[in-house]
Amino acid sequence: MTLPIRIAPSILASDFSRLGQEVGDVAQAGADWIHLDVMDGHFVSNISFGPDVIKSLRPYTDAFFDCHLMIAPADPYLEAFAKAGCDGITVHVEAGVHLHRSLQTIRSLGKKVGVTLNPATPLSTIENVLDDIDLILVMSVNPGFGGQKFIPAMADKIRAAKALIGNRPIELEVDGGITAETIGAAATAGANVFVAGSAIFKGDSVDTYRQNISALRSAAQR
Ligand code: DX5
Numbered sequence: 691m692t693l694p695i696r697i698a699p700s701i702l703a704s705d706f707s708r709l710g711q712e713v714g715d716v717a718q719a720g721a722d723w724i725h726l727d728v729m730d731g732h733f734v735s736n737i738s739f740g741p742d743v744i745k746s747l748r749p750y751t752d753a754f755f756d757c758h759l760m761i762a763p764a765d766p767y768l769e770a771f772a773k774a775g776c777d778g779i780t781v782h783v784e785a786g787v788h789l790h791r792s793l794q795t796i797r798s799l800g801k802k803v804g805v806t807l808n809p810a811t812p813l814s815t816i817e818n819v820l821d822d823i824d825l826i827l828v829m830s831v832n833p834g835f836g837g838q839k840f841i842p843a844m845a846d847k848i849r850a851a852k853a854l855i856g857n858r859p860i861e862l863e864v865d866g867g868i869t870a871e872t873i874g875a876a877a878t879a880g881a882n883v884f885v886a887g888s889a890i891f892k893g894d895s896v897d898t899y900r901q902n903i904s905a906l907r908s909a910a911q912r
């Protein structure tokens with residue numbers, strides 16, 4: 691199954707003092723999804739923002755809110771993120787003991803269900819939940835910070851994930867170190883959703899964001 695190429699700017703790299711405007715600007719500049727990196731200072735060693743901030747951003751665009759939860763435990767907060775207006779919620783394999791239950795909870799909240807793998811997390815950890823998910827996120831850096839380097843070995847993991855997905859309508863997303871130089875390897879391997887923070891939010895105008903997004907899109911299409 692071929693799903694469309696989607697560019698998902700991570701607002702982690704945006705100007706936090708003007709978050710609403712940044713979301714509006716990047717959507718206007720051609721973002722397909724808005725990637726929301728939630729960090730708790732426990733699962734990862736950084737703290738970002740939570741459901742109340744996401745709720746305040748919801749009026750700025752109708753674009754799909756792709757929420758990447760880097761928090762543990764995640765279960766107690768899933769409902770709050772759903773109510774805040776996230777369209778998809780992605781949890782890490784290691785976020786709790788009962789991954790299948792977390793995925794069921796996201797489904798029951800009416801949201802797209804995502805699961806994500808750290809660079810060292812084997813693909814085999816999700817083999818038994820493939821029919822319960824809408825999205826696999828392959829981390830191509832260790833989560834916690836923007837601006838890190840793409841780990842080249844993750845292209846092989848994306849390729850293996852693509853094979854595992856088979857004909858299922860599952861989005862295959864890659865996150866970390868995506869630039870016009872690295873996106874091609876991820877696309878060739880089979881990813882269709884590309885998160886990019888620093889590569890998109892360099893510069894500070896809608897026009898620059900538009901150029902950055904279209905450079906990524908054309909490099910992914912090649
Ligand atoms: C890392 C986050 C990423 C990050 C990507 O923990 O999940 O979404 O913001 O940033 P860049 O594109 O700068 O690597």
Ligand code: ZN
Binds near residue numbers: 725727865
């Ligand atoms: Zn992310």
